[in-house]
Amino acid sequence: MHSKQDKRPTLLWIQGVTCNGNTHSFLNLPNIDQLLVKFRLLHHPSLAGEYSFEDMAACRFKCDILIFEGAYDPLMKRGGVLLSKIVEHYAQTAGHIIGVGSCASFGGMFKASAPERNSGLIFNEEIEYGPLLKYKSKVINIAGCPAHPEWISYTLSMIAAGKKVQVDELHRPIELFSNLAHHGCIRNEYFEWKVDAVAFGKKEGCLFYEYGCRAPMTHASCNKILWNEVSSKTRVGTPCFGCTEPDFPRQNLFSTKKNMSIPVDVPIGVPKRSYLTLTGIAKAFHIQRLEGKLIDYKKTD
Amino acid sequence: MTTKKLIEQIEGEANIYFDMKDGVVDFATVAFPHFRGLESILKGKNIMDALVITPRVCGICGHAHLMATVRAIEDAYKNAGETVVLNEKIEKIREFTLVMEIIQNHFKWIYLTIIPSLAKLSKSEDIQTPLKGAFGASLATKALAIFAGQWPHSSYMIPGGVTTDPTNIEILKAQSYVEELISFYEKEALGLSLEKFLNLESCTEFNTLEGDIRDLEKALVKEEMNKKGFSHDRFLVLGKHNYTVPSKLKQTRVFSVDAKYVEDVTTYSPKEKSYAKNAQYKNEYYETGPLSRMMAIGFPIVKNMHRRFKDSAYSRVMARVFELAYLLKHSKSLLQSISIDQPSYLKTADINKLTASGRGVVEAPRGPLIHEIDIKDGLIQKYKIITPTQFNIGSSQKPSLTPAQKAMTGLTQEEALFVFRTFDVCSVCTTH
Numbered sequence: 001m002h003s004k005q006d007k008r009p010t011l012l013w014i015q016g017v018t019c020n021g022n023t024h025s026f027l028n029l030p031n032i033d034q035l036l037v038k039f040r041l042l043h044h045p046s047l048a049g050e051y052s053f054e055d056m057a058a059c060r061f062k063c064d065i066l067i068f069e070g071a072y073d074p075l076m077k078r079g080g081v082l083l084s085k086i087v088e089h090y091a092q093t094a095g096h097i098i099g100v101g102s103c104a105s106f107g108g109m110f111k112a113s114a115p116e117r118n119s120g121l122i123f124n125e126e127i128e129y130g131p132l133l134k135y136k137s138k139v140i141n142i143a144g145c146p147a148h149p150e151w152i153s154y155t156l157s158m159i160a161a162g163k164k165v166q167v168d169e170l171h172r173p174i175e176l177f178s179n180l181a182h183h184g185c186i187r188n189e190y191f192e193w194k195v196d197a198v199a200f201g202k203k204e205g206c207l208f209y210e211y212g213c214r215a216p217m218t219h220a221s222c223n224k225i226l227w228n229e230v231s232s233k234t235r236v237g238t239p240c241f242g243c244t245e246p247d248f249p250r251q252n253l254f255s256t257k258k259n260m261s262i263p264v265d266v267p268i269g270v271p272k273r274s275y276l277t278l279t280g281i282a283k284a285f286h287i288q289r290l291e292g293k294l295i296d297y298k299k300t301d
Numbered sequence: 302m303t304t305k306k307l308i309e310q311i312e313g314e315a316n317i318y319f320d321m322k323d324g325v326v327d328f329a330t331v332a333f334p335h336f337r338g339l340e341s342i343l344k345g346k347n348i349m350d351a352l353v354i355t356p357r358v359c360g361i362c363g364h365a366h367l368m369a370t371v372r373a374i375e376d377a378y379k380n381a382g383e384t385v386v387l388n389e390k391i392e393k394i395r396e397f398t399l400v401m402e403i404i405q406n407h408f409k410w411i412y413l414t415i416i417p418s419l420a421k422l423s424k425s426e427d428i429q430t431p432l433k434g435a436f437g438a439s440l441a442t443k444a445l446a447i448f449a450g451q452w453p454h455s456s457y458m459i460p461g462g463v464t465t466d467p468t469n470i471e472i473l474k475a476q477s478y479v480e481e482l483i484s485f486y487e488k489e490a491l492g493l494s495l496e497k498f499l500n501l502e503s504c505t506e507f508n509t510l511e512g513d514i515r516d517l518e519k520a521l522v523k524e525e526m527n528k529k530g531f532s533h534d535r536f537l538v539l540g541k542h543n544y545t546v547p548s549k550l551k552q553t554r555v556f557s558v559d560a561k562y563v564e565d566v567t568t569y570s571p572k573e574k575s576y577a578k579n580a581q582y583k584n585e586y587y588e589t590g591p592l593s594r595m596m597a598i599g600f601p602i603v604k605n606m607h608r609r610f611k612d613s614a615y616s617r618v619m620a621r622v623f624e625l626a627y628l629l630k631h632s633k634s635l636l637q638s639i640s641i642d643q644p645s646y647l648k649t650a651d652i653n654k655l656t657a658s659g660r661g662v663v664e665a666p667r668g669p670l671i672h673e674i675d676i677k678d679g680l681i682q683k684y685k686i687i688t689p690t691q692f693n694i695g696s697s698q699k700p701s702l703t704p705a706q707k708a709m710t711g712l713t714q715e716e717a718l719f720v721f722r723t724f725d726v727c728s729v730c731t732t733h
Contacts, residue, residue: 017335017337018360018729019357019363020312020313020360020729021357021359021363021453021454022360023360024361025360027435027438027439028439028442028452029435029439030439032435036432045309046310046413047413047431048417048429048431053307053309053314054309077334078314079314109342109354112338113337113338113342114338145357145454146360146453146454199648200461200463200646201465201645201646202466202645203466222451227446227450228439228445228451228452229443230443230446231447231449232450233450233455233457236450236457236464237457237464237465237466237645238450238455238457238464238465241353241456243454249353249354251350252347252349252350253347253350253352254347254349254350254459255349295468297641
């Protein structure tokens with residue numbers, strides 16, 4: 001238990017409609033102890049806090065920082081109490097509110113559980129809507145399915161240090177969400193020269209043209225701040241599914257939507273005509289190095 | 302009189318209703334209050350999208366869901382006459398990442414769930430170290446992410462293979478994380494080398510241990526958990542992997558199994574609406590998970606434990622401690638034998654023309670996870686999921702009790718709440 005002199009900000013983590021993915025993503029954080037020591041943990045779904053789940057549901061205390069995981073369902077009850085009441089109680093006096101994950105940010109995967117009523121805290125996809133609109137200046141969205149542990153840590157550390165976290169129009173921290181998932185992808189050269197992957201399970205080729213990769217259209221720093229400190233989807237040949245954007249989950253995630261064999265979506269901010277011109281030119285070249293195997297073990301025998 | 306107990310710090314939320322008689326539990330029912338409707342979310346979508354959606358059933362065992370989906374699709378190919386033959390490399394990489402997820406789960410369960418719950422039961426004031434569990438788990442997920450890109454919520458397994466094509470660099474890196482994890486487990490938890498620990502033959506040798514597991518074992522005995530928490534003494538393993546054998550056991554008698562005999566039945570939850578269904582094998586309830594898997598392979602120390610203490614809470618907890626060690630060793634041998642020169646992916650017939658049904662069965666951390674699909678022209682007509690917690694923690698009427706109901710009967714409420722957690726409850730999976 002804390003002493004009266006304990007001036008550390010208080011932290012509460014509560015859940016709506018969720019898979020617990022953000023909770024578990026957070027537990028991957030390297031040096032999690034160094035982060036947690038900056039706060040008084042009042043309640044958390046899997047780490048012991050000062051208050052029980054029942055105390056939390058009964059709204060028996062207040063917090064400085066409210067973390068919310070999962071989609072918001074106004075009819076959901078936690079511990080027998082309406083989530084709407086719980087969220088309002090803690091949000092009212094919290095100095096900062098953090099939506100962790102794309103469900104809390106935009107509705108995400110579990111908006112589909114009850115599409116007519118579920119949403120994020122202040123957005124329903126990209127439309128402003130949700131239970132905490134009146135507190136929107138306090139809300140930071142750490143989008144992602146799940147949210148990256150180091151993104152959560154960054155946001156909490158900034159708050160603990162009394163620094164302002166600047167956000168974009170979707171309330172995502174700009175230091176985390178100004179990059180595209182494409183930045184730092186180890187297949188970038190294949191994208192530049194328009195050499196498409198011919199199949200999954202290969203080191204070579206870009207997944208954008210055929211296999212649904214959303215990295216050039218997705219704000220995220222997955223290839224800058226690696227997952228689990230070691231990798232990312234595109235680094236293991238899995239397309240980016242755009243999980244940090246308000247339209248996640250889209251449909252037909254493993255194939256690129258095309259119109260007359262031209263991708264419907266092109267990299268953010270690039271005029272389609274420019275993209276097509278460049279593609280035409282790039283495809284006119286045949287670059288043997290990029291068309292062959294990246295590593296040919298047999299040749300090195 | 303019925304008392305309601307809200308269970309926190311499990312995956313999600315559950316309520317237990319106890320009917321007490323003479324100070325002990327006469328009958329208990331369990332309700333899972335939340336519903337997310339993933340099966341209906343999947344309906345109508347391209348079957349490939351299930352590889353992205355089903356891992357989101359569960360934040361702690363989503364990788365098992367990914368594998369169940371990929372196996373269900375490959376089974377559908379087989380049923381359509383287009384059998385997908387996987388090579389050793391694909392099988393080994395998939396199994397390695399699945400095993401890493403189980404290890405991650407067990408680390409968290411030991412340090413974030415079982416040790417603190419037992420301390421609460423015995424009113425111990427020992428300092429808790431939950432972050433040891435998070436640290437062990439994070440090493441396992443690093444090794445996993447080398448192949449899968451990330452954890453949680455990877456989608457790197459696809460019908461016909463995996464998306465990753467690792468070099469020796471990745472394999473070496475994974476090996477180094479596994480070695481670090483083994484050292485950590487030896488130093489903090491066992492106080493003994495992994496090899497020596499796995500070669501223990503009798504529970505009487507546990508006094509040679511020195512770490513957290515020694516304290517855990519002592520506390521289990523002190524609370525007489527070797528004499529409490531008995532279930533039906535029936536065990537079920539359904540997923541095919543190299544670390545266990547699909548089988549059912551009645552006491553120690555072993556029988557063959559087929560996942561087609563699994564059915565889910567309506568839950569008995571008179572006090573509150575529950576969104577869970579109970580899973581049965583040929584109309585009977587079986588315990589699933591680490592104790593069942595270790596019994597199925599006849600692991601010596603677990604058999605010894607079972608001979609002495611049957612399927613008590615003690616055996617259930619300690620089997621998991623041993624499974625963690627056993628899987629660490631297994632994961633090392635998997636990495637040593639991956640041939641990087643085999644293809645990572647073998648092209649399958651056009652999935653958009655696939656019309657068939659399939660079943661994918663996987664041993665998830667808590668036991669058999671079953672995905673059943675009907676596909677028409679590549680689109681999902683029906684998606685059905687049965688999860689391990691549905692086997693262990695259903696809620697049924699007397700006399701046919703589920704494993705958890707049976708195990709809680711005759712105990713004080715505090716003991717029953719601890720025993721409930723020995724099954725490792727996953728509410729989010731159960732109410733998919």
